[in-house]
Amino acid sequence: MATPVIMPRQGQSVESCILTEWKVNVGDQVAEGDVLAVIETDKASFDLESTASGSVLALFWEADDDVPVLANVAAIGNEGEDVEEFRPEGQGGASAPVAEAPTPAAADSVAQSTSPVATTVPAAAPAGGSLVASSGVSPRARRLALKHGIDPESLPGSGPEGRVIERDIEAVISGRPRLSATARARSLAEDLERPARGTGLAGMVRSQDLKVPGSVEGAEISPVKxxxxxxxxxxxxxxxxxxxxxxxxxxxxxxxxxxxxxxxxxxxxxxxxxxxxxxxxxxxxxxxxxxxxxxxxxxxxxxxxxxxxxxxxxxxxxxxxxxxxxxxxxxxxxxxxxxxxxxxxxxxxxxxxxxxxxxxxxxxxxxxxxxxxxxxxxxxxxxxxxxxxxxxxxxxxxxxxxxxxxxxxxxxxxxxxxxxxxxxxxxxxxxxxxxxxxxxx
Missing domain, CATH: 3.30.559.10 (Chloramphenicol acetyltransferase-like domain)
Incomplete structure (x- = not known):
């Protein structure tokens, strides 16, 4: 059975701790006593250690969250074990998927078989492991979006009942610079901003051209935490x-x-x-x-x-x-x-x-x-x-x-x-x- 790891009480006057940094990812193998995260009280910093050995099944909080003491912060156990009973109310976090989510191609297939106009169909599972609902994306629009590193689910559609169609993707592409393959992957994975013109051939945006949202030219941006x-x-x-x-x-x-x-x-x-x-x-x-x-x-x-x-x-x-x-x-x-x-x-x-x-x-x-x-x-x-x-x-x-x-x-x-x-x-x-x-x- 999976074992929860709780936020320890750091002194009688402390009601919550800031989880500043995770040291592990879902799926990592840990031993009892291994450092899972760095936590801070009002002003002091501590290591959060694992209280069990096994696989990291879930991380219930994000970095920089203010976590109440004695709340579950992670779950350790054997792969495939259910951890939902340990999840704090209202928390998502990252969990090991318990079932394989349908691929984008499979989602398109479902959309075509149900109706000429797609309604709500399952889309690929995000990093958190749960499924999200799509407002409807045509197969041609989805293929074009994936080719250019665009998330079609995030776009307003101009097709019937708000469906995202090919011309919606083309409109986005026409207003965005060309990205290298590495830049496209990084921009999606890390949510980075793309400049109007990059330093690559013919203005192509390379990986090093991407910026943290809100960055200032010539300055290094770091979060206040x-x-x-x-x-x-x-x-x-x-x-x-x-x-x-x-x-x-x-x-x-x-x-x-x-x-x-x-x-x-x-x-x-x-x-x-x-x-x-x-x-x-x-x-x-x-x-x-x-x-x-x-x-x-x-x-x-x-x-x-x-x-x-x-x-x-x-x-x-x-x-x-x-x-x-x-x-x-x-x-x-x-x-x-x-x-x-x-x-x-x-x-x-x-x-x-x-x-x-x-x-x-x-x-x-x-x-x-x-x-x-x-x-x-x-x-x-x-x-x-x-x-x-x-x-x-x-x-x-x-x-x-x-x-x-x-x-x-x-x-x-x-x-x-x-x-x-x-x-x-x-x-x-x-x-x-x-x-x-x-x-x-």
């Missing part, structure tokens, strides 16, 4: 549903750098400037709880503890793992958690549960040479802090002389629906004072 699609949707949603205001400040690095050196001299673990800032945010939020909140339209949820999100750049895109209950941790523990979560993000092993539930986010572009920028809110959070690169600034000493010191720019974006400018400015002021005077405390 997976993590990039999720990020795009969340960024535009953030800007459309929040009133974002950004405040700028900077703090002098003298004592923060001295604190880091003292730790090393005392044999303590190394902490980065980002760790010092993260710890400073956590401590300062205890004094300004209105910044540690979610705006929910008609409600504001203020958190008792800080759940700090830290943006991480990965090959798959921007991920924001969350340090839960960060307010209970020491600076050493915060530093260790940041390293652990960032590593899991870059390796693709981060749990989806670690990518949600943040109450405040920290993002740092300073290491990439960016001095200041405007971070976008990770809604429904009401605030996010951006950190830029080190900038040398003049400072007037108590004696009146001017000296240059290293400073670090900070950019605080708030949701003005939930937080006013003055409270946000006070939070930023408190954070600067802490980082300048008692870093790590």
């Amino acid at each position: 997976g993590i990039r699609k999720v990020i795009a949707e969340r960024m535009i949603e953030s800007l459309q549903t929040t009133a974002q205001l950004t405040l700028q400040a900077s703090f002098e690095l003298t004592k923060a750098q001295a604190y880091r050196k003292e730790r090393l001299d005392a044999g303590q673990s190394k902490v980065s400037l980002n760790d010092v800032i993260a710890h400073g945010i956590i401590k300062t939020l205890a004094e300004h709880p209105e910044m540690n909140a979610h705006f929910l339209g008609d409600r504001i949820a203020t958190f008792e503890k800080v759940h700090l999100g830290v943006a991480v750049d990965t090959p798959r895109g921007l991920l924001v793992p969350v340090i839960s209950n960060a307010s209970d941790l020491s600076i050493e523990q915060v530093s260790a958690e940041v390293k652990k979560l960032a590593g899991a993000c870059r390796e693709g092993t981060i749990s989806p549960d670690n990518l949600s539930g943040g109450s405040f986010t920290l993002t740092n572009l300073g290491m990439l040479g960016v001095e200041t920028f405007t971070p976008v809110l990770n809604a429904p959070e009401v605030a996010i802090l951006g950190v830029g690169g080190i900038v040398l600034k003049p400072k007037r000493t108590e004696s009146g002389e001017v000296e240059h010191v290293d400073t670090l720019p900070l950019s605080l974006t708030i949701d003005h629906q939930a937080v006013d400018g003055a409270p946000a400015a006070r939070f930023l002021q408190s954070l600067v004072e802490r980082l300048e005077n008692t870093p790590g405390a």
Whole structure:
């Protein structure tokens, strides 16, 4: 009996996964544990492994589909076994055919034997394995269409009762360029666009002349999918549903750098400037709880503890793992958690549960040479802090002389629906004072 393969639950907070890529085709032989597909949650990527050995009988979803967890995604078994009982409601997908479909020639024969005017007859089965209905195509029209790589079933007919006849095919041919045999096969199989004139002899369109629909001359076109699609949707949603205001400040690095050196001299673990800032945010939020909140339209949820999100750049895109209950941790523990979560993000092993539930986010572009920028809110959070690169600034000493010191720019974006400018400015002021005077405390 065939065995279904289900979409696994990737963490308690995940309700669906994006099936980004199939690694197998219907008919392939697989063993238990073989990779069938690549799946993604909101931002993490995983391999979907087979839970049985045998032949791939059906793939119930297409690439880029958003598949509910615990739904059947494929069926594995012996050739010829029925898989319809496992097919999710409303899903087609690809299946191994259970019966041979009639050929185009056979369909024409049926059409001629029933009536001078073809009504509805079975046509050749498409890739999905099920039969589709034809509106009627004359034998001469079908032969001419197949010769020129045209799908006659997709054309409106000018014959009796809408039947597609030879002149309908000729009209299409007259408005289309000549295609090489390879180009004709590719254009039908991959649904590619044909240019008005190709690079072949007398303008013949060759395989390399075909284009992806919507392509732009001189540009490579790639679909927006997976993590990039999720990020795009969340960024535009953030800007459309929040009133974002950004405040700028900077703090002098003298004592923060001295604190880091003292730790090393005392044999303590190394902490980065980002760790010092993260710890400073956590401590300062205890004094300004209105910044540690979610705006929910008609409600504001203020958190008792800080759940700090830290943006991480990965090959798959921007991920924001969350340090839960960060307010209970020491600076050493915060530093260790940041390293652990960032590593899991870059390796693709981060749990989806670690990518949600943040109450405040920290993002740092300073290491990439960016001095200041405007971070976008990770809604429904009401605030996010951006950190830029080190900038040398003049400072007037108590004696009146001017000296240059290293400073670090900070950019605080708030949701003005939930937080006013003055409270946000006070939070930023408190954070600067802490980082300048008692870093790590």
